[in-house]
Amino acid sequence: MRDGLLELLMNKNDFVSGQEIADTLGISRNAVWKAVESIRREGCEVEAVTGRGYRIVNTDGAFGENSIKSALTGKWLGSETVFFSEIDSTNDEVRRRAEKGAAEGLLIVADSQMSGKGRRGRKWQNPKGTNIAMSFLLKPGFSPDTAPMLTLIMAMAAADGISKVTGLDVGIKWPNDIVINGKKAVGILTEMIAEPDYIHYVIIGTGINVNTRSFPEEISSTATSLYLETGRTWPRALITGLTAGAFENYYDVFKKTGTLAGLVDDYNRMCVNAGKRVTVLDPKGKYEAEAAGINEKGELIVHKDDGETVNVYAGEVSVRGIYGYV
Numbered sequence: 001m002r003d004g005l006l007e008l009l010m011n012k013n014d015f016v017s018g019q020e021i022a023d024t025l026g027i028s029r030n031a032v033w034k035a036v037e038s039i040r041r042e043g044c045e046v047e048a049v050t051g052r053g054y055r056i057v058n059t060d061g062a063f064g065e066n067s068i069k070s071a072l073t074g075k076w077l078g079s080e081t082v083f084f085s086e087i088d089s090t091n092d093e094v095r096r097r098a099e100k101g102a103a104e105g106l107l108i109v110a111d112s113q114m115s116g117k118g119r120r121g122r123k124w125q126n127p128k129g130t131n132i133a134m135s136f137l138l139k140p141g142f143s144p145d146t147a148p149m150l151t152l153i154m155a156m157a158a159a160d161g162i163s164k165v166t167g168l169d170v171g172i173k174w175p176n177d178i179v180i181n182g183k184k185a186v187g188i189l190t191e192m193i194a195e196p197d198y199i200h201y202v203i204i205g206t207g208i209n210v211n212t213r214s215f216p217e218e219i220s221s222t223a224t225s226l227y228l229e230t231g232r233t234w235p236r237a238l239i240t241g242l243t244a245g246a247f248e249n250y251y252d253v254f255k256k257t258g259t260l261a262g263l264v265d266d267y268n269r270m271c272v273n274a275g276k277r278v279t280v281l282d283p284k285g286k287y288e289a290e291a292a293g294i295n296e297k298g299e300l301i302v303h304k305d306d307g308e309t310v311n312v313y314a315g316e317v318s319v320r321g322i323y324g325y326v
Protein backbone atom coordinates (compact mmCIF):
# COMPACT_ATOMS: atom_id res chain seq x y z
CA MET A 1 0.00 0.00 0.00
CA ARG A 2 2.87 2.35 0.82
CA ASP A 3 3.14 5.13 -1.72
CA GLY A 4 5.36 7.68 0.01
CA LEU A 5 5.89 9.91 -3.07
CA LEU A 6 5.04 13.10 -1.22
CA GLU A 7 7.23 12.20 1.72
CA LEU A 8 10.14 11.35 -0.58
CA LEU A 9 9.91 14.60 -2.52
CA MET A 10 9.49 16.66 0.64
CA ASN A 11 12.45 15.00 2.36
CA LYS A 12 14.76 15.58 -0.61
CA ASN A 13 13.69 19.18 -0.99
CA ASP A 14 15.47 19.12 -4.38
CA PHE A 15 15.05 17.44 -7.75
CA VAL A 16 14.65 13.67 -7.59
CA SER A 17 14.98 11.74 -10.83
CA GLY A 18 12.04 9.68 -12.07
CA GLN A 19 14.25 6.60 -11.89
CA GLU A 20 15.21 7.22 -8.27
CA ILE A 21 11.56 7.67 -7.33
CA ALA A 22 10.61 4.52 -9.23
CA ASP A 23 13.38 2.51 -7.50
CA THR A 24 12.63 3.88 -4.02
CA LEU A 25 8.89 3.32 -4.24
CA GLY A 26 9.12 0.09 -6.22
CA ILE A 27 6.92 1.35 -9.06
CA SER A 28 7.39 1.90 -12.81
CA ARG A 29 8.49 5.22 -14.36
CA ASN A 30 5.05 5.49 -15.90
CA ALA A 31 3.44 5.01 -12.48
CA VAL A 32 5.69 7.78 -11.12
CA TRP A 33 4.46 10.16 -13.80
CA LYS A 34 0.83 9.21 -13.07
CA ALA A 35 1.32 9.68 -9.33
CA VAL A 36 2.86 13.11 -9.87
CA GLU A 37 -0.04 14.11 -12.12
CA SER A 38 -2.59 12.92 -9.56
CA ILE A 39 -1.16 15.05 -6.76
CA ARG A 40 -0.82 18.02 -9.10
CA ARG A 41 -4.53 17.83 -9.85
CA GLU A 42 -5.17 18.31 -6.13
CA GLY A 43 -3.17 21.52 -5.97
CA CYS A 44 0.31 20.21 -5.26
CA GLU A 45 2.89 22.21 -7.22
CA VAL A 46 5.52 19.85 -8.63
CA GLU A 47 8.18 21.12 -11.00
CA ALA A 48 9.38 18.67 -13.68
CA VAL A 49 12.64 19.32 -15.53
CA THR A 50 13.95 16.98 -18.22
CA GLY A 51 17.17 15.37 -17.09
CA ARG A 52 16.74 16.41 -13.45
CA GLY A 53 13.42 14.94 -12.42
CA TYR A 54 10.75 16.23 -10.08
CA ARG A 55 10.82 18.79 -7.30
CA ILE A 56 8.09 19.86 -4.91
CA VAL A 57 7.53 23.58 -5.07
CA ASN A 58 4.55 23.86 -2.77
CA THR A 59 2.25 21.24 -1.27
CA ASP A 60 0.42 23.42 1.21
CA GLY A 61 -2.71 23.68 -0.90
CA ALA A 62 -2.94 20.01 -1.86
CA PHE A 63 -5.46 18.00 0.10
CA GLY A 64 -7.28 15.09 -1.49
CA GLU A 65 -7.29 11.33 -1.89
CA ASN A 66 -4.18 11.15 -4.07
CA SER A 67 -2.00 13.52 -2.10
CA ILE A 68 -2.96 11.76 1.14
CA LYS A 69 -2.23 8.33 -0.34
CA SER A 70 1.05 9.74 -1.57
CA ALA A 71 1.96 10.68 1.97
CA LEU A 72 0.99 7.41 3.65
CA THR A 73 3.99 5.48 4.88
CA GLY A 74 2.50 2.41 6.54
CA LYS A 75 1.24 -1.00 5.49
CA TRP A 76 -2.41 -1.16 6.45
CA LEU A 77 -3.73 2.10 7.86
CA GLY A 78 -5.29 3.79 4.87
CA SER A 79 -5.33 0.67 2.69
CA GLU A 80 -8.75 2.06 1.86
CA THR A 81 -8.63 5.86 1.94
CA VAL A 82 -11.64 7.99 1.06
CA PHE A 83 -11.60 11.78 0.94
CA PHE A 84 -14.62 14.10 1.20
CA SER A 85 -14.53 17.81 0.60
CA GLU A 86 -17.55 18.04 2.90
CA ILE A 87 -19.17 15.52 5.22
CA ASP A 88 -21.26 15.47 8.41
CA SER A 89 -18.57 13.81 10.54
CA THR A 90 -15.68 11.56 9.51
CA ASN A 91 -16.33 9.43 12.61
CA ASP A 92 -19.93 8.91 11.46
CA GLU A 93 -18.76 7.95 7.97
CA VAL A 94 -16.39 5.33 9.38
CA ARG A 95 -19.24 3.98 11.48
CA ARG A 96 -21.58 3.71 8.47
CA ARG A 97 -18.95 1.85 6.50
CA ALA A 98 -17.99 -0.36 9.46
CA GLU A 99 -21.62 -1.43 9.73
CA LYS A 100 -21.39 -2.55 6.10
CA GLY A 101 -18.28 -4.60 6.81
CA ALA A 102 -15.37 -2.25 6.08
CA ALA A 103 -11.97 -3.67 7.00
CA GLU A 104 -9.61 -2.48 9.73
CA GLY A 105 -7.50 0.40 8.44
CA LEU A 106 -10.27 2.26 6.58
CA LEU A 107 -9.28 5.94 6.61
CA ILE A 108 -11.79 8.72 6.05
CA VAL A 109 -10.47 12.25 5.64
CA ALA A 110 -12.47 15.42 5.08
CA ASP A 111 -11.72 19.02 4.28
CA SER A 112 -14.75 20.24 6.21
CA GLN A 113 -17.35 18.75 8.54
CA MET A 114 -20.90 20.03 8.93
CA SER A 115 -21.52 18.26 12.26
CA GLY A 116 -18.04 17.60 13.60
CA LYS A 117 -18.22 15.95 17.01
CA GLY A 118 -16.08 16.74 20.03
CA ARG A 119 -15.85 14.85 23.29
CA ARG A 120 -18.73 14.74 25.75
CA GLY A 121 -21.30 15.80 23.17
CA ARG A 122 -19.50 19.01 22.29
CA LYS A 123 -19.21 20.31 18.72
CA TRP A 124 -15.96 20.44 16.76
CA GLN A 125 -15.65 23.27 14.24
CA ASN A 126 -14.12 22.37 10.91
CA PRO A 127 -14.36 25.16 8.35
CA LYS A 128 -13.40 24.64 4.70
CA GLY A 129 -9.85 24.70 3.43
CA THR A 130 -8.00 24.91 6.71
CA ASN A 131 -7.81 21.85 8.93
CA ILE A 132 -7.62 18.07 8.98
CA ALA A 133 -10.52 15.84 10.00
CA MET A 134 -9.43 12.22 9.87
CA SER A 135 -10.95 9.05 11.28
CA PHE A 136 -10.00 5.42 10.99
CA LEU A 137 -11.39 2.02 11.79
CA LEU A 138 -9.73 -0.45 14.14
CA LYS A 139 -10.75 -3.93 15.17
CA PRO A 140 -8.45 -4.69 18.09
CA GLY A 141 -8.83 -8.16 19.53
CA PHE A 142 -8.66 -6.86 23.11
CA SER A 143 -11.20 -6.17 25.82
CA PRO A 144 -13.10 -2.86 25.81
CA ASP A 145 -11.10 -1.45 28.72
CA THR A 146 -8.09 -1.11 26.38
CA ALA A 147 -9.88 1.47 24.19
CA PRO A 148 -8.77 4.56 26.16
CA MET A 149 -5.17 3.52 25.52
CA LEU A 150 -5.75 3.82 21.80
CA THR A 151 -6.56 7.48 22.30
CA LEU A 152 -3.21 8.01 24.00
CA ILE A 153 -1.46 6.28 21.11
CA MET A 154 -3.30 8.53 18.68
CA ALA A 155 -2.07 11.57 20.59
CA MET A 156 1.51 10.33 20.27
CA ALA A 157 1.02 9.74 16.55
CA ALA A 158 -0.43 13.20 15.91
CA ALA A 159 2.38 14.79 17.93
CA ASP A 160 4.90 12.91 15.77
CA GLY A 161 3.20 13.80 12.48
CA ILE A 162 3.01 17.48 13.38
CA SER A 163 6.52 17.80 14.74
CA LYS A 164 8.07 15.91 11.80
CA VAL A 165 6.50 18.31 9.32
CA THR A 166 6.70 21.60 11.23
CA GLY A 167 9.59 21.08 13.63
CA LEU A 168 7.37 22.52 16.40
CA ASP A 169 7.83 21.44 19.97
CA VAL A 170 4.61 19.46 20.43
CA GLY A 171 3.50 18.05 23.77
CA ILE A 172 0.62 15.94 25.07
CA LYS A 173 -1.58 17.12 27.90
CA TRP A 174 -2.71 13.88 29.49
CA PRO A 175 -4.58 11.98 28.31
CA ASN A 176 -4.86 13.12 24.71
CA ASP A 177 -4.78 16.85 24.01
CA ILE A 178 -1.94 17.95 21.79
CA VAL A 179 -0.56 21.23 23.00
CA ILE A 180 1.82 23.74 21.51
CA ASN A 181 2.99 26.62 23.70
CA GLY A 182 0.29 25.75 26.20
CA LYS A 183 -2.64 25.77 23.77
CA LYS A 184 -4.63 22.93 22.23
CA ALA A 185 -4.01 22.19 18.53
CA VAL A 186 -5.58 18.73 18.16
CA GLY A 187 -8.69 16.99 19.46
CA ILE A 188 -9.28 13.25 19.49
CA LEU A 189 -12.62 11.49 19.77
CA THR A 190 -12.53 7.71 20.21
CA GLU A 191 -15.81 5.86 19.80
CA MET A 192 -16.34 2.18 20.37
CA ILE A 193 -19.02 -0.32 19.46
CA ALA A 194 -18.63 -3.16 21.93
CA GLU A 195 -20.23 -5.72 24.17
CA PRO A 196 -19.03 -5.69 27.79
CA ASP A 197 -16.27 -8.16 26.97
CA TYR A 198 -15.81 -7.80 23.22
CA ILE A 199 -14.94 -4.92 20.92
CA HIS A 200 -16.74 -4.94 17.59
CA TYR A 201 -14.79 -1.95 16.38
CA VAL A 202 -13.22 1.31 17.42
CA ILE A 203 -13.28 4.61 15.56
CA ILE A 204 -10.47 7.03 16.22
CA GLY A 205 -11.25 10.53 14.99
CA THR A 206 -8.70 13.32 15.02
CA GLY A 207 -9.09 16.98 14.25
CA ILE A 208 -5.86 18.92 13.66
CA ASN A 209 -5.93 22.71 13.56
CA VAL A 210 -3.49 23.26 10.73
CA ASN A 211 -4.06 26.50 8.86
CA THR A 212 -6.74 28.18 11.00
CA ARG A 213 -6.06 31.91 11.29
CA SER A 214 -8.43 32.73 14.14
CA PHE A 215 -10.71 31.01 16.63
CA PRO A 216 -14.06 32.04 18.09
CA GLU A 217 -13.69 34.27 21.15
CA GLU A 218 -14.77 31.57 23.63
CA ILE A 219 -11.88 29.23 22.76
CA SER A 220 -9.23 31.66 21.53
CA SER A 221 -7.34 31.64 24.82
CA THR A 222 -6.93 27.85 24.83
CA ALA A 223 -6.93 26.87 21.11
CA THR A 224 -4.15 27.25 18.58
CA SER A 225 -3.19 26.10 15.08
CA LEU A 226 0.06 25.31 13.35
CA TYR A 227 -0.40 28.49 11.31
CA LEU A 228 -0.79 30.63 14.43
CA GLU A 229 2.31 29.08 16.00
CA THR A 230 4.53 29.55 12.96
CA GLY A 231 3.02 32.28 10.78
CA ARG A 232 2.87 30.03 7.71
CA THR A 233 0.58 27.41 6.19
CA TRP A 234 1.43 23.70 6.29
CA PRO A 235 0.73 20.72 3.99
CA ARG A 236 -2.27 18.88 5.36
CA ALA A 237 -1.82 15.76 3.22
CA LEU A 238 1.69 15.22 4.52
CA ILE A 239 0.67 15.69 8.14
CA THR A 240 -2.23 13.25 7.64
CA GLY A 241 0.02 10.62 6.06
CA LEU A 242 2.81 10.86 8.61
CA THR A 243 0.34 10.83 11.49
CA ALA A 244 -1.31 7.67 10.14
CA GLY A 245 2.12 6.07 9.64
CA ALA A 246 3.18 6.94 13.19
CA PHE A 247 -0.07 5.50 14.56
CA GLU A 248 0.61 2.24 12.76
CA ASN A 249 4.05 1.94 14.34
CA TYR A 250 2.77 2.65 17.86
CA TYR A 251 -0.23 0.38 17.42
CA ASP A 252 2.04 -2.49 16.39
CA VAL A 253 3.92 -2.09 19.69
CA PHE A 254 0.63 -1.85 21.64
CA LYS A 255 -0.72 -5.04 20.02
CA LYS A 256 2.14 -7.14 21.38
CA THR A 257 0.80 -6.83 24.94
CA GLY A 258 -2.53 -5.02 24.72
CA THR A 259 -1.00 -2.42 27.04
CA LEU A 260 1.16 0.67 26.74
CA ALA A 261 4.10 -1.16 28.37
CA GLY A 262 6.34 -0.63 25.34
CA LEU A 263 5.29 3.00 24.93
CA VAL A 264 5.27 4.45 28.44
CA ASP A 265 8.69 6.10 28.12
CA ASP A 266 7.90 7.63 24.73
CA TYR A 267 4.57 8.93 26.01
CA ASN A 268 6.05 10.38 29.18
CA ARG A 269 8.71 12.18 27.18
CA MET A 270 5.95 13.91 25.22
CA CYS A 271 3.65 14.47 28.22
CA VAL A 272 3.65 18.09 29.38
CA ASN A 273 2.20 17.13 32.78
CA ALA A 274 4.93 14.65 33.71
CA GLY A 275 6.98 16.01 36.59
CA LYS A 276 4.63 19.01 37.05
CA ARG A 277 2.11 20.15 39.64
CA VAL A 278 -1.46 19.45 38.53
CA THR A 279 -4.95 19.98 39.85
CA VAL A 280 -6.90 16.71 39.68
CA LEU A 281 -10.57 17.41 39.06
CA ASP A 282 -11.95 14.34 40.79
CA PRO A 283 -15.77 14.33 41.04
CA LYS A 284 -15.28 13.41 44.72
CA GLY A 285 -13.26 16.58 45.30
CA LYS A 286 -10.41 18.31 43.53
CA TYR A 287 -6.88 18.23 44.86
CA GLU A 288 -3.35 19.24 43.90
CA ALA A 289 -0.60 16.74 43.29
CA GLU A 290 2.64 16.12 41.45
CA ALA A 291 2.18 14.12 38.22
CA ALA A 292 4.84 11.48 37.62
CA GLY A 293 3.73 10.24 34.19
CA ILE A 294 1.56 7.38 32.94
CA ASN A 295 1.63 3.69 33.77
CA GLU A 296 1.17 0.86 31.26
CA LYS A 297 -2.62 1.22 31.41
CA GLY A 298 -2.41 4.87 30.45
CA GLU A 299 -3.41 6.09 33.91
CA LEU A 300 -1.69 9.19 35.25
CA ILE A 301 0.34 8.45 38.36
CA VAL A 302 0.08 11.36 40.80
CA HIS A 303 1.71 11.87 44.18
CA LYS A 304 -0.55 13.72 46.57
CA ASP A 305 0.89 16.14 49.10
CA ASP A 306 -0.01 13.76 51.97
CA GLY A 307 2.28 11.11 50.45
CA GLU A 308 -0.44 8.97 48.88
CA THR A 309 0.08 7.84 45.26
CA VAL A 310 -3.03 7.65 43.08
CA ASN A 311 -3.44 6.25 39.58
CA VAL A 312 -5.84 8.62 37.86
CA TYR A 313 -8.10 7.07 35.23
CA ALA A 314 -8.82 9.26 32.22
CA GLY A 315 -12.54 8.55 32.00
CA GLU A 316 -13.15 9.63 35.59
CA VAL A 317 -11.14 12.75 36.18
CA SER A 318 -9.43 15.48 34.29
CA VAL A 319 -6.30 17.31 35.10
CA ARG A 320 -5.31 20.96 34.87
CA GLY A 321 -1.97 22.57 35.37
CA ILE A 322 -2.12 24.64 38.55
CA TYR A 323 -1.66 27.82 36.50
CA GLY A 324 -4.37 27.04 33.94
CA TYR A 325 -5.15 24.72 31.07
CA VAL A 326 -1.77 22.95 30.83
Ligand code: BTN
Pocket (backbone or CB within 6 Å): 088, 089, 090, 091, 092, 113, 115, 116, 117, 118, 119, 120, 122, 124, 132, 133, 134, 135, 186, 187, 188, 189, 205, 206, 207, 208
Ligand atom coordinates in the same frame (compact mmCIF):
# COMPACT_ATOMS: atom_id res chain seq x y z
C1 BTN B 1 -12.31 16.97 21.36
O1 BTN B 1 -13.38 17.32 21.88
O2 BTN B 1 -11.23 17.45 21.73
C2 BTN B 1 -12.32 15.93 20.29
C3 BTN B 1 -12.49 16.50 18.92
C4 BTN B 1 -12.44 15.44 17.82
C5 BTN B 1 -12.68 16.03 16.44
C6 BTN B 1 -12.46 15.02 15.36
S1 BTN B 1 -12.43 15.78 13.76
C7 BTN B 1 -12.45 14.21 13.02
C8 BTN B 1 -13.40 13.35 13.80
N1 BTN B 1 -14.78 13.53 13.34
C9 BTN B 1 -15.55 14.08 14.26
O3 BTN B 1 -16.78 14.35 14.11
N2 BTN B 1 -14.84 14.33 15.38
C10 BTN B 1 -13.46 13.89 15.24
